[in-house]
Amino acid sequence: MISIRRTHQQDCDSIREVYINAFASEENKTVASLALDLLGEKTTPQTIALLAEKNGNVAGHIAFSPVTFDSLNEWTGYILAPLAVKPAFQNCGIGSKLVASGVAQLTNEGVNILFVYGDPKYYNKFGFSAENAAQYVPPYKLQYPFGWLARILSGKNLSENNVRISCVNSLHRPELW
Ligand SMILES: CC(C)(COP(=O)(O)OP(=O)(O)OC[C@H]1O[C@@H](n2cnc3c(N)ncnc32)[C@H](O)[C@@H]1OP(=O)(O)O)[C@@H](O)C(=O)NCCC(=O)NCCS
Known part of the structure; x- marks a missing residue:
């Protein structure tokens, strides 16, 4: 059985293990430290982190x-980052459940737009598109501009262009972009 729950500080080792296993060695430590840094972010509105367990295993x-x-100041947004599923548990819907669970919570809170910087082949199926993200400028120049995507959760997308976005401190590292 797959269950999704909020993370706690005691989950640090389990979270690090997910990223060290799921990402290649060139980037796994960088992404693992992003996930752990985000656990310590005190933001308003809150930063959300979710853990998936299958039969009690992270x-x-x-x-x-x-x-x-x-x-x-009336348009509200979040960014999804990072996401990983341990190789032994991939392709059984856990990544999709984690995305859906966060999307449901943010939609419920009235958030307007959700960004992600990732593989369009994976994220398109959840309703993320480059078109929705086109008028927003991320904090750093992107290594893979085609991976800059967004999904509208509520309301109608803005018509303005070149709207600059700022992220939490943990994401202010050029190597992540
Ligand atoms: C991407 C990832 C989170 C998906 O998790 P998952 O639990 O296996 O995902 P799901 O079971 O919900 O979905 C699996 C589907 O996504 C597809 N998929 C997985 N990674 C993909 C990618 N990078 N591009 C396109 N499709 C991908 C699988 O082929 C599968 O397709 P199917 O449903 O048609 O069979 C996981 O593969 C992972 O952790 N990868 C390494 C880390 C990573 O790349 N994270 C960032 C994502 S941009």
């Missing part, structure tokens, strides 16, 4: 942190 993790927009 299988995957996801985090969502708030973003702000220059010159806009």
Whole structure:
């Protein structure tokens, strides 16, 4: 059985293990430290981190942190980062459940837009698109611009262009972009 729950500080070792196993050695430590740094972010609105367990074993993790927009204060957004599922548990719907669970919570809270910087082939099926993200400028120049995606959770997307977004401190590392 797969269950999804909020993370606690005591989950640090399990979270690190998810990322060290799921990502290749060139980037696994960077992404693991992002996941752990986010656990310590005190933000308003809150940063959300979820852990997936299968039959009591930690299988995957996801985090969502708030973003702000220059010159806009009524439009609310989050970014999904990072996400991983341990190889032994992949392809059985755990990644999808983690995304869906966070999306449901953010939608319920009235969040307008959710960004992700990832593989469009994976995220398109959850309703993320480059088109939705096109008018938003991420904090750093992207290594893979085609991976800049967004999903509208509520309301109608903005018509302004070149809207700059700011992220929480843990994401202010150029190597993540
Ligand atoms: C990406 C990841 C989180 C998916 O987790 P998962 O639990 O295996 O995902 P699900 O079971 O919900 O979905 C599996 C489907 O996604 C597909 N998929 C997985 N990774 C993909 C990718 N990078 N691009 C396209 N499709 C991908 C699988 O082929 C499978 O397709 P199917 O449903 O048509 O068979 C997991 O593979 C992982 O941790 N990968 C390494 C870390 C990583 O790349 N994380 C960031 C994602 S951009």
